[in-house]
Amino acid sequence: AQKVTQAQTEISVVEKEDVTLDCVYETRDTTYYLFWYKQPPSGELVFLIRRNSFDEQNEISGRYSWNFQKSTSSFNFTITASQVVDSAVYFCALKDNTGNQFYFGTGTSLTVIP
């Protein structure tokens, strides 16, 4: 069965600090896809990144970076020099290769204090 675990329920950091959001997944599939979404207070989930299981290359996009490690089944998300606008709930998700069903973690609520 597919499962995504985000052990950090809430995180608070002071502006300009770096913060890492953890994501651990479980799947028996050899081909799968991992995602991160941001849900600001407005409620709409915003797509951030997709990573394929066969591509372990880490990615950086501005202040955001993602560390994908198949050996530990983790797909962690780091925000560098956090800003107040980063305050949101962040969800990690897994999609297998057999359908279009996404499995979401329970989310991590990030608060960036000015």
Add this chain to the structure above:
Amino acid sequence: KAGVTQTPRYLIKTRGQQVTLSCSPISGHRSVSWYQQTPGQGLQFLFEYFSETQRNKGNFPGRFSGRQFSNSRSEMNVSTLELGDSALYLCASSSQGFEQYFGPGTRLTVT
């Protein structure tokens, strides 16, 4: 391209009533998925439609149903509403089965 739209944005219903929510996907997207989001249960998958056919279904009672039209617009229906159905209902569309793009959601309150 216009994003995913959902109507209505807010809804208040009474126990026992039924409700229909609507979702218009991004132009060209043929897959539409529905999720229920509550503080206690997080994001739970309801069902997915592709080319007017239900392709996947989550673990929800039969009171929750949906359909998709030929223009890919989708509706979900909840009959005999219960207090526990109060939630944010999110619709997402995708193309080629990759990332899903979400709408703003419909916040349903059952009193």
